[in-house]
Structures are given as C-alpha cells and as structure tokens.
Amino acid sequence: MPAGLMTGLYVFMLATFLGFEVIRRVSPLLHTPLMSLTNAISAIAVIGSLVMAGEQRTGLSTLLGTLAVTASMTNVVGGFLITDRMLRMFKRK
Amino acid sequence: MLDAAVSLAYVVAAGLFVLALKWLSAPATARHGVLAGEIGMFLAIIGTLLRTHVASYQWIVVGVVLGSAIGTPMGLFMPMTAVPQRTALSHAFGALAAALVGTGEYYLQAPRVGTFTMTALAVEVLLGSLTFTGSLMAFGKLQGLLPGRPITYRGQNVMNLSLLAAAVALAALVVARPGLTMLFPLIVALALVFGVLLVIPIGGADMPTVISLLNSYAGLSAAAMGFVLSNDLLIIAGALDGSSGFILSMIMCRAMNRSFSNVLFGAFGRVKEGPAAAAPEKPVRSATPEEAASILAAARSVIVVPGYGMAVAQAQHQVRELYDAITRRGVDVKFAIHPVAGRMPGHMNVLLAEADIPYDRLLGLEDANPALAEADVALVVGANDITNPAARHDRTSPIYGMPILDVDRAGVVMVIKRSMRPGFAGIENELYYLDKTLMLFGDAKAFVAEITKELAEGGRVPAPAARPEPAAARR
Known part of the structure; x- marks a missing residue:
C-alpha cells in the first residue's frame, strides 16, 4: 500500500472524529446554518474541478471539469452567502 | 518554493474550516465561522490556481462566472421558507x-x-x-x-x-x-x-x-x-x-x-388504515379568534409550538406579531421546537429568526417539556404528529416511542389547523379530542392575524382577571 494512501486514511479518520466532536456541540438552534456551512465547505471540491478545467488534457476532461467548476462555484458562492444571511437573523432580545 | 507555499495554504485552509465549525456552535460567534470558511476557501482556490499548469483560463472563467451567477441570487434572495429546497x-x-x-x-x-x-x-x-x-x-x-x-x-x-x-x-x-x-x-x-x-x-x-x-x-x-x-x-x-x-x-x-x-x-x-375509522363520532371543541385572544390575554405563560404548517402558510411574521401583542400584555411567551418539525434540521429556528423572534425564546425538546407542564396555554401552529400523546402510551400507534412535545400537559391547548385531516403519518391525533383542547379551524396565517387583531383592539379583550381554567373555555 502506498505511503500517501496510508496518510490519507489517517487524515480521514482523524478529521471524521474531529468533525464528530466539533459538530456535536453545535446547538440545534443552528442546525440549518450548520448544514449550509458544511455544504459550502465541502464545495472545496472546486479545487479538483479547477485543475481539471485548467489543465485541458482532453476535450472530455475539459468539459466535465468546466461543468464541475460551475456546480461547485454555485455552492461556494451561494452557500457562504445564505449561511451568513441566516446567521445575521439570529438575534438575542 | 511555490509548492511549499501552496501546501501551507492548504493546511491553513483546513484549520480555518475546523474553526468555522467550532465557531458555529454558538450564535454569538457563528458569523466568524462563515468568515473563517470564506478565507479558507479563498486561500485554497488561489493556491490551486497558482500551482496548476493552467493551459488557458478560458474555461475556468466560464465555470466561475456561471457558478457565481447561479449561486449569488440563490444566496441573497432565496426566501427562508425555501431553504430546505435550496439545501x-x-x-x-x-x-x-x-x-x-x-x-x-x-x-x-x-x-x-x-x-x-x-x-x-x-x-x-x-x-x-x-x-x-x-x-x-x-x-x-x-x-x-x-x-x-x-x-x-x-x-x-x-x-x-x-x-x-x-x-x-x-x-x-x-x-x-x-x-x-x-x-x-x-x-x-x-x-x-x-x-x-x-x-x-x-x-x-x-x-x-x-x-x-x-x-x-x-x-x-x-x-x-x-x-x-x-x-x-x-x-x-x-x-x-x-x-x-x-x-x-x-x-x-x-x-x-x-x-x-x-x-x-x-x-x-403507508401506515394509514386502522384507528381512523372510529374518529368522526368523537366531539371536538372549537373556538373563535376572539375566544382564543381572551384566553391568551389571561394567561401568564404561553408556549407556541410551530410545525411545517406554519412554513407552508408562511405565517412566521404573523406569529411574530402575535408574540409582540401577547408579550406587551405581560405574558411570558416561548417557542417549543421539535427536532423534526419542518422539512430539515433547524427549519423552524431559521423561520422564527427571520421573523425577528429572539433566539433565547426558542426551546429545544428537553427544555420545552418541563416548560410545557408549567404553561397556561400551548398554542400549536401547524404541527401535528410531534404533539400526539399516543406516542407516549399507545403501543399500537406507528409513532409509539417517538419523543414528542407534551403539549397536553399545558393548562389549555389551542390548535390552529385547517381541518381534522390527519397529519403526514396518517394517524389520528388524540390531542384534538381532549377536554382541554380547543381547535381553531382556519388558515394559520389568517387565524393568527385575527387573534392579534383582537388583542390589539384592547377594549374587546378584557385585561386578565384570573387564570383560565380549561372549563372556562366555551364549547
């Protein structure tokens, strides 16, 4: 098994546990913003899409990459904007 | 050199993402979380573009522009009632x-x-x-x-x-x-x-x-x-x-x-046939907006239980006006929120926040039930199965064992509902047939607005003289 893969598995496992611990503490009050924020963060897939659309190795990969950039940029932009809009509404008396 | 810098940017981005979620745990710091996420994303994208051997930016630009053009209006103008769809x-x-x-x-x-x-x-x-x-x-x-x-x-x-x-x-x-x-x-x-x-x-x-x-x-x-x-x-x-x-x-x-x-x-x-057959004979008590208003005005504490029906009727702003009207009369008003009320986790909280209801008035399941037992009035707006006492005692009920909001333990229960039609699970709600329950038939938005109107016209709803007893409610 390649070393990079092992590191990847460790990273995945630790990040999952960390995610559990951090997210368990999020108040139910904010579960909707939580979902839209994690969704925006996982739109980090945009970096894989950018590489594919930018390198232009084949026509197919350029096409798929461009579509993927579009889809993930929609989430990056829309996700952060709507999360912030929601959170701005939560006010104490 | 560049490679190392970009790798470092990735590490910083990962840290910022974790911080973003950590800050989201409390409303006071939550917006810092969004900012942290945005900075992390920005660093990662810039770093990626610097490191990649980009043949030409043309398709990247197309994708980024298109995605931003779709995402911006979705983020800025999507009404809060549509948040589940957007998600x-x-x-x-x-x-x-x-x-x-x-x-x-x-x-x-x-x-x-x-x-x-x-x-x-x-x-x-x-x-x-x-x-x-x-x-x-x-x-x-x-x-x-x-x-x-x-x-x-x-x-x-x-x-x-x-x-x-x-x-x-x-x-x-x-x-x-x-x-x-x-x-x-x-x-x-x-x-x-x-x-x-x-x-x-x-x-x-x-x-x-x-x-x-x-x-x-x-x-x-x-x-x-x-x-x-x-x-x-x-x-x-x-x-x-x-x-x-x-x-x-x-x-x-x-x-x-x-x-x-x-x-x-x-x-x-699919669970639908069964106890429903016996239902139509049982009597229910209904009340007018005026009667509802006088009961609310006479209460010391009121707990509102919102459900998907409130979202469908887009009644959150009317609920806010009612909240203001009752609060002005010195009544303590809180909101009890079941985790699965609505169509996504936290749906009700966002709608009530949109209507400017302070979040310290919102109770989760654990805090809500002790409060409901003490409350004079529970006002159910568009919620059904999550208030059904059958979940506590009826072993044959499909929702048996589901944690519910114990609205039946409040002094008086008022339920705003269009008709006696069962909720999503197709189960009769025995709450509606209790002696202490008053059914307020009508559209949630219109009915809540009418109650508020009655309360605002001060003269017609007398100031509280005594606590309402269930028996005081007219048939």
Whole structure:
C-alpha cells in the first residue's frame, strides 16, 4: 500500500472524529446554518474541478471539469452567502 | 518554493474550516465561522490556481462566472421558507461536481489506474451520482414539483437493493480491471437511477433525515475525490461534511424513534388504515379568534409550538406579531421546537429568526417539556404528529416511542389547523379530542392575524382577571 494512501486514511479518520466532536456541540438552534456551512465547505471540491478545467488534457476532461467548476462555484458562492444571511437573523432580545 | 507555499495554504485552509465549525456552535460567534470558511476557501482556490499548469483560463472563467451567477441570487434572495429546497439543490450540485471530476479523472487515467485509486474513484462516482439524482428528487418534493407523498409499489425494496448490488458489482469489476471503460457509463447510469428510486418512496415528514443523509453522502464523495487526487484538504473538508450530515441524520432518527433503514426502506406514509375509522363520532371543541385572544390575554405563560404548517402558510411574521401583542400584555411567551418539525434540521429556528423572534425564546425538546407542564396555554401552529400523546402510551400507534412535545400537559391547548385531516403519518391525533383542547379551524396565517387583531383592539379583550381554567373555555 502506498505511503500517501496510508496518510490519507489517517487524515480521514482523524478529521471524521474531529468533525464528530466539533459538530456535536453545535446547538440545534443552528442546525440549518450548520448544514449550509458544511455544504459550502465541502464545495472545496472546486479545487479538483479547477485543475481539471485548467489543465485541458482532453476535450472530455475539459468539459466535465468546466461543468464541475460551475456546480461547485454555485455552492461556494451561494452557500457562504445564505449561511451568513441566516446567521445575521439570529438575534438575542 | 511555490509548492511549499501552496501546501501551507492548504493546511491553513483546513484549520480555518475546523474553526468555522467550532465557531458555529454558538450564535454569538457563528458569523466568524462563515468568515473563517470564506478565507479558507479563498486561500485554497488561489493556491490551486497558482500551482496548476493552467493551459488557458478560458474555461475556468466560464465555470466561475456561471457558478457565481447561479449561486449569488440563490444566496441573497432565496426566501427562508425555501431553504430546505435550496439545501437539497446544493447537495445535488456538490455531488454532481464529485461525480463529474471522478468520471473525468477515470477517462484520463484508464486503463492504468491503481487498485486503490480505482476504488476511491468508484466510491466517488457511485456516491456522487446517486446523491445527485436523490437530492434532485428531494428538491422536487420540497418544491412541490413532485408529489410529497411516498411513491411506493410492490417489490420496491427488492428492486432498489438489486439495482444497488448490480452497480456495486460492476464497480468492483472495473476496480479489478480498470481497462473495461465500456462498463463505466453503465455504473454511472445505475447509480443515477438508484438515487431516484431511493428517494421517491420517502415522504415529506422524513425529509429532515433524508436531507441530512444526502448531506453526508455528498461529503463522503468529496472525501473520496480527495483520495483520488491525493489531496488532504479535500479529505478533511469531505470528512467534516460527512460527519456533520451523519450526526444530523442520527439526531433526526432519534427524534422520530426510527432507524436509518426504517426511514429509507420503511415508507412510513403507508401506515394509514386502522384507528381512523372510529374518529368522526368523537366531539371536538372549537373556538373563535376572539375566544382564543381572551384566553391568551389571561394567561401568564404561553408556549407556541410551530410545525411545517406554519412554513407552508408562511405565517412566521404573523406569529411574530402575535408574540409582540401577547408579550406587551405581560405574558411570558416561548417557542417549543421539535427536532423534526419542518422539512430539515433547524427549519423552524431559521423561520422564527427571520421573523425577528429572539433566539433565547426558542426551546429545544428537553427544555420545552418541563416548560410545557408549567404553561397556561400551548398554542400549536401547524404541527401535528410531534404533539400526539399516543406516542407516549399507545403501543399500537406507528409513532409509539417517538419523543414528542407534551403539549397536553399545558393548562389549555389551542390548535390552529385547517381541518381534522390527519397529519403526514396518517394517524389520528388524540390531542384534538381532549377536554382541554380547543381547535381553531382556519388558515394559520389568517387565524393568527385575527387573534392579534383582537388583542390589539384592547377594549374587546378584557385585561386578565384570573387564570383560565380549561372549563372556562366555551364549547
């Protein structure tokens, strides 16, 4: 098994546990913003899409990459904007 | 040098993503969380563009401009009542991106793909494709484009599971022989169909669980992409998203006293025949807005229980006006929120926040029940199954064991409802036949507005003289 893969598995496992611990503490009050924020963060897939659309190795990969950039940029932009809009509404008396 | 700087930027981005979620744990710091996420994303994108050998920026620009053009209005103008739909759609987009990159990567590398990379690719594309169509179906149901009721037929579960098994078997074959490029589109097609079939038998009230589960899948497909591209930042962000979705679906399942498999394969909505037959003979008591207003005005403490009906009627602003009117009379008003009220986790909280109701007035399930036992009045606005006392004692009820809001323990219960039609689960709610319950028949928005009007016209609703007793309510 390649070393990079092992590191990847460790990273995945630790990040999952960390995610559990951090997210368990999020108040139910904010579960909707939580979902839209994690969704925006996982739109980090945009970096894989950018590489594919930018390198232009084949026509197919350029096409798929461009579509993927579009889809993930929609989430990056829309996700952060709507999360912030929601959170701005939560006010104490 | 540049490589090292970019790798460092990725590490910083990963740290910022974790901080973003940490800050989200409390409303006071939550907006810093968004900022941290934005900075992390910005660093990662700039770093990636600097490091990649970009042949030409033309297609990147096209994608970024198009995506921003779709995302900006979705983020800025989408009404809060449509947040569940938007969330379903964003899961679809995220999963689509993963499936597309996975497909592209496979055709770039095939037939020389290592077993491990190929496994990750298969997971990425399977999860991405089924989450894409599954989320689109969820979007269609939430948006009202598809019937919200479960669509079921004989042999559905056998059909779905064999479809999934076929997709996984083909994927395993391609992992063993990555050169079988003809099989790849078939795997994608099977996963796409499976996503559709997985979600159509699931009814509206189960959407909080399904949306959370799709959230988790979308995250896992992004993490799988991280393995394919050997990118730790992707693995971390995907794992965070995956565990968040998983935690939320567990919370939702627990709030319904059901298991994952029961939600996915149980088609809850089919339970309907049974005790309903005996219902029409039982008497219910109803009241006018004026009567409701005088009971509210005479109370010391009122707990409002909102449900999906409030979202459908878009009544949150009217509820806020009612809240103001009663509060002005010195009544203590709180809101009791069940975890699965509405169509996604936290749906009610966002709607009430939108209507400017302070969040320290909102109670979760655990705090709400002791408060309900002390309250003079419980006012149910568009909620049904989550208030049904049968869940506590009726072993034959399909919702037996589900944690509910004990509104029947309040002094007087008032329920705003269009008609006596049963809720999503198709179960009679015995709450409506209690002596202390008053049914307020009508549209939630209009009825709440009328109560507020009665309260505002001060003279007609007398100032509180004594606490209301259930017997004081007229038939």
